[in-house]
Amino acid sequence: MDVKYPNARAHLFDAIRALSTSPDSIQARLIDASESLLTVTIDDFADDPELVVKFTRILDKIAVDRGDAEATAAETAAYMSDAQASILADLVCDFFYEIV
Template sequence: MDHKYSNARGHFFAAVRALAASSDSIQARLIDANESILNVTLDEFEGDRELKIKFARILDLLAVDDDDIVSTVVETAAHMTDFEAVKVADLICDFCFELI
């Protein structure tokens, strides 16, 4: 069994579940999904430049670099339009699929 990216895969699967399994607004679901995503680090994709860049893009869309990234993500996601939030949710789902 391939254990490459198993930590990231588990966290992104939980993020996709949070996005899919709720009747809350897309912004609220994105905030819930990020509780899992923020447990993943760029270092986990060392050696795979493409995945590292895609993950960095997701992080970049969620929050600017700040001392308290969790509160920044919550604030950013809460003020996204539905279109922006769906775009980020799509990127999260696509990234999860690439980890499988």
């Protein structure tokens, strides 16, 4: 049985692990998760336009600026409210569920 999107699945799982296994604030967990999230690319889902749109939505929330995406993601997450950070964490988990 072929696993679809093996690279993306591995990195998204790492992101979920960072989100769920730390006693830190949700913002700090998002900063940790963003390292794994940003290694996934839209090209990983090129064969499924719906997944491209959903993943783009996640990227737009965490790394709006296209300069230094990792630094931008850290800064963006650091200034999110708990509610905003929780919504983003939910989007990541829901997206992972869709590609499993």
